[in-house]
Amino acid sequence: MKSWLLFKSCATERSRSVRAPKPGEFFLKRITVLSLAFLLAACAGLPNIWGSSLPPVPTPTGFPSHTPTITLTPPATKTPTITPTFTATFTPAPTLTPSATPKPAKTDIKRAIIISFDGMRPDAIEQAPMPNLMELMAGSAYAPLTARTIDYPATSPSHASMLTGYCMEDHGVIYNKFFMYMGYAKGTDVFQLAHEAGLRTVMVVSKDKMRQMAEPETTDVFEVAYGEPAIQKAVLPQIEQDFGLMFVHFAGPDNRGHKYDWMSGEYLKVLREGDAVLGEMIKTLKAEGMFDTTFFLVSADHGGHGGNHIGTTIEDYRIPWIAYGPGVVPQILDLQIYTFDTAATVAYALGLPIQPDWDGIPVYKIFGEDQLRIHEKYPCKT
Numbered sequence: 001m002k003s004w005l006l007f008k009s010c011a012t013e014r015s016r017s018v019r020a021p022k023p024g025e026f027f028l029k030r031i032t033v034l035s036l037a038f039l040l041a042a043c044a045g046l047p048n049i050w051g052s053s054l055p056p057v058p059t060p061t062g063f064p065s066h067t068p069t070i071t072l073t074p075p076a077t078k079t080p081t082i083t084p085t086f087t088a089t090f091t092p093a094p095t096l097t098p099s100a101t102p103k104p105a106k107t108d109i110k111r112a113i114i115i116s117f118d119g120m121r122p123d124a125i126e127q128a129p130m131p132n133l134m135e136l137m138a139g140s141a142y143a144p145l146t147a148r149t150i151d152y153p154a155t156s157p158s159h160a161s162m163l164t165g166y167c168m169e170d171h172g173v174i175y176n177k178f179f180m181y182m183g184y185a186k187g188t189d190v191f192q193l194a195h196e197a198g199l200r201t202v203m204v205v206s207k208d209k210m211r212q213m214a215e216p217e218t219t220d221v222f223e224v225a226y227g228e229p230a231i232q233k234a235v236l237p238q239i240e241q242d243f244g245l246m247f248v249h250f251a252g253p254d255n256r257g258h259k260y261d262w263m264s265g266e267y268l269k270v271l272r273e274g275d276a277v278l279g280e281m282i283k284t285l286k287a288e289g290m291f292d293t294t295f296f297l298v299s300a301d302h303g304g305h306g307g308n309h310i311g312t313t314i315e316d317y318r319i320p321w322i323a324y325g326p327g328v329v330p331q332i333l334d335l336q337i338y339t340f341d342t343a344a345t346v347a348y349a350l351g352l353p354i355q356p357d358w359d360g361i362p363v364y365k366i367f368g369e370d371q372l373r374i375h376e377k378y379p380c381k382t
């Protein structure tokens, strides 16, 4: 580095010496050339013949001894300018468009399942607990306090209202016993409408008196299965075959309530078992790619207290009413809902014609629509 500097200073000195001679003075020129030769020789590392008497080479102001280190720095200043440009272009890159996939609408509903936990009180769901049902509830339209059954809170008359859309005096199932001579529930029920529309209709029940709820010709499959494992065994293959309308009835809570009391450990335990079957149903629907197009309506025929449901307290009448599926707007429903609204709402969800003589009214509100009609008073005589 030092020799390079010396060369540079020598070169500068040389250029100054060349410019200095006056034209015409040949001799002087020679001397100058000679001295230049000496200077160059000194620059080449030859011994300095003048020793210390050599005129001090003025340090060129443009070349301070420390300058080279400064001239090398500029590349370092370029690097920071590059990095920000990269980060700036990458930040908008995470486009989260997949999450913006349109939510299924009511028109996406291809099938409906009505599930009745016989005698299930709304306050038993969390107490049991029923995690699969609670997961559905989290995305559902749910009436925890304002849904109730008919004035005769018994299994057969209440279920007949649930599935036909009529008051008891209109569907005619006035006994809580299987009296076949009484015939089937009268009127146009939701199973008949679904069957006429070409939908495959399935009923899996755990009390044989449920046969009275719908005429055999309107149900493609009717199975009686006793106990939760049997219900599961009957239901899952029906899901795999696909369906338009399915009704699944769990008798367990009613049986245990009568035997061990409502809200007892045994009553809550069988609700958990029923919930596990619901979990398997959901799993099967998902495996078949049908879950996102299935409408659920989970309810009960009545509640109960002590060892019965004879209609002396609100707990006997109050029922859970949970709607879940495409187009359903999650919400807590506080309007008056009766069990015959279930048939009307399921028919509306499936796009089936609402019967003008029905006592039930579709709960339009579950789809975020205006509730065109409401129950101003209990519409039944019984």
Ligand SMILES: [Zn+2]
Pocket: 118, 119, 154, 155, 156, 254, 301, 302
């Ligand atoms: Zn019942």
